[in-house]
Amino acid sequence: MELRSLACRADLWINAPHAERVVNKIGMMLKVKNKVQAPCLLVYGRGGSGKTTIFQRLQSLYENADEKLVFVNMRQNPNNWAFRELLFSAFDIAVTKRARATLDISAQLRMLIETRNIKGIVIDEVHDALTLTAVQQKINLSLLKNLSGADYNLSVFAFGTEGAEEVLRADPQLARRYAMHPLLDWQWGDAFRNFVASYINFLPLRLATDLGNKQLLVAMFSNSKGIMDNVVKLLQVCASAAVLDGTERITLEHANNVGLLCHDLGVAWE
Template sequence: MTMDASSDYDHVLLEHRYKLDLSATQRIEICRHDFWIDTPKFALMFECIGHMLYTRNQIQASCIFIHGEGGDGKTAAWHRLKFLSANSDKKMVFVELSENTSRHKLLDRICEAFGIEVGGRNTARKEDLILNYIRVNNVCAIVLDELNDALLQPYAQKRTLLSLMRNLSGTLKLCVIAFGNTEARDIVMLDRIIDRRFVQFVVKDWEMGQDFVNFIATYEAHLPLKLKSDLASPELRTLIHTESLGIMDNVVKIMKCLAMDAIDSGAERIAPEQFPRLRDIAMRFGFNLHIPKVDRNADKSKK
């Protein structure tokens, strides 16, 4: 009787072990894939949003503004909300407010998100059309991304956005979920009504603790490495946290590029010996590890 070969790969989740039989090239490509890991870092945020999605019998809907420095995981949370919306009867409408090549006005983007043809003559009926879309599609929330880009526009457009955010939660009874950076937070706080209505959720960088250890250990279980790296060990977790500066984006990039290097070299595990070459390895595989110009944690403590 032969032993099941999969028992040699206990460090990889069972549903991902088939990937270990793929070629090195295929496994290196898999390392670039993004996926969601549930973590206490965002657990309170999702619980809060879950309660906010109940909007019946309220004069105005509850709202939340999720903000922090770049690379802190907000984009991953945005895509997670998209996944949850697609698999729930409580739907969300998603609008990205960053500059784009079409240069659509803010109101146009909102209308498009609610299935309203831009440029139509029924401007006065747009609110009625949005309300009908909300009822038919059971929409409970609107999710606004890159709020900072929209708030850095000229004063008139900025005031339009802030007014619109108030009306979405008031007139249309939609839970407004907004993502932005700390600069956007400072601007939003200038509008006393919005500042009063919105829950403020700050996305913080990783501290060295059990939540961080659990995150990198879970991430390792998804990587197509044939040997166990034990990223949760004191030496490796300290190296990852130190080199990443606790920034989520850096943490993920470090694990990705070192796993790719380990596959390419045949070592098949992430090891401390790779870290002196970390910047070169990251550049080789097309990753940039961000070094902030200011102390991110010091800035937050002043807010």
């Protein structure tokens, strides 16, 4: 019982229209050839909108692809490196002061891009590189411009908050280079209902949840506020509780008490 309850809280990938559109768009952009400026994309939205999940999905999809993507996560930074150092590290380039003083890093980067057939770089939490002091911001914006320019010709796919979108739009050169893709919250409708049904289908519950019960689905939607992260947490926690209490299916009572269930299971809930 405990193992199944824990399994309900494990993350899994379920196709959702808003995520699929981003993945497909990036796939199409990578097919574009012979551009002076490589096509770039900023995917932005508020916290919990699913940005990091899409980032992780791209890592999985392109792990063994012929055309490589390099991934940089600004949040996973135990060394407190700046954006430039994180970027070099992602390309396996030494980031020590001595290495920077003795190596032609630009030439090394171009060589790695060519020999490894690297076509783009994906940056999660890009706002951490842009919402800084004016000097640091200027350095990082210049680096983003150079990555997609003629020297490296890398497509940059960045994920960040609305703050990152405001910074890029304020720079005329980057505003011209970056397509902007907002991640919106769920709207009530078939897409939401289909996502919930698909997700529940993969949960280790022994009884079928009554998805014909509109009151239950409305409670899931309203209590999650349509925020992707909240929807997933609600389904995971309610299913986990259903295993522990023996009901073995998500009920209206579970959905309406999701905050208390999260508290009892040690899951953050807003």
